[in-house]
Amino acid sequence: MNRLFHLPLSPFSRKIRIVLGEKKVSGVDLVEERPWERRMDFLLLSPAGQVPVLQLNGTTLSDSTAIFEYLEETIPEPRLLPRDPAQRAEARRLAAWFDIKFQREVTENLLQERVNKKLMKSGYPDGARIRAGSANIKYHLDYMGWLLERRHWLAGEALTIADISAAAHLSCLDYINDVDWGRNAAVKDWYARIKSRPSFRPLLNDTVPGFTVPSHYANLDF
């Protein structure tokens, strides 16, 4: 049985769902897993105790970057990394930018405080962290805008894992209305293009009880 253990508002889970959609891998059941419950059967699959975990044709994979590279190697088309090694490095650099730097400076401050603490019943949001996340996202949107004024997609002229990683984070933050789409027209245009992809649409139908999505969230025209 093919399964993806995921969380609806985990950017790393969303990244893999989009990759599976782009590569037209069907028949993967989504299983919601709350890693903080530390379910023993899940920890045996994922020693790091994190989502996503993908079980595909008998192979169990964890760490979203390792999962992505596996899918790119075993299902090469459509390519989500360019052919040229230096351009591949650029796509990987930017994917890591969102998975590590943006995650730390923005996503953790906003999503962890506003959503995960409530789901985990682990206290009230920390206002200082929310303010830090809200301040930091501006610099990241500006950097994305700078790139997108020079390139059609974040890492060059084709959609790559960099766009998917960035959009996975932004879509989670958009769910809690933490993205100022008015800040940069090139970023808004880029996100509209991502949002309209068939691989992306299912994510926008996810709901998390207790959190109301803003009206623009699933709209292609936002």
Place this chain on the structure above:
Amino acid sequence: MNRLFHLPLSPFSRKIRIVLGEKKVSGVDLVEERPWERRMDFLLLSPAGQVPVLQLNGTTLSDSTAIFEYLEETIPEPRLLPRDPAQRAEARRLAAWFDIKFQREVTENLLQERVNKKLMKSGYPDGARIRAGSANIKYHLDYMGWLLERRHWLAGEALTIADISAAAHLSCLDYINDVDWGRNAAVKDWYARIKSRPSFRPLLNDTVPGFTVPSHYANLDF
């Protein structure tokens, strides 16, 4: 000119130095860069403001994972990832384990507090973080021991980027005497094997002013 912008006690810089050594890339000048000084010429090379940055044959690369994958693709021998996709995923999962999870739970708590704060003149070590790092490293050494009692190297029967990433972190922590080599015999044996590799020896000769290395640090027999 081929250059690696690095810091002597940055695990990510050490990882790339070992990879360059394993792949016998010579003629790369080491340039020490203190990212916290935010030198403009450096930020133009590395928008994330982090070491390592590699300039090789006219290409500028940043993010240690992107740099590694570039080197693996352009200089395939000797391989630092297995051929089989599932085994490649295992090596990448473990490399990410050290680069993200170990970095956050151990390296940052110990190295940041004991070394970087002193170099950056940004205050005194935070005892709570040092205690957290010292407690966390035990679980990681135990997990490495569990793997190494079943496999010759961390990700399987051959040396991979997982070993290099792990050894890069541990060597920085060993410099400040924060690794209990008595905890697990399999881990100690593994580290002795890594230490004896020609790619690893140059790292052990680095010194950082103001920090005295423990007597066993550069010894192959420790």
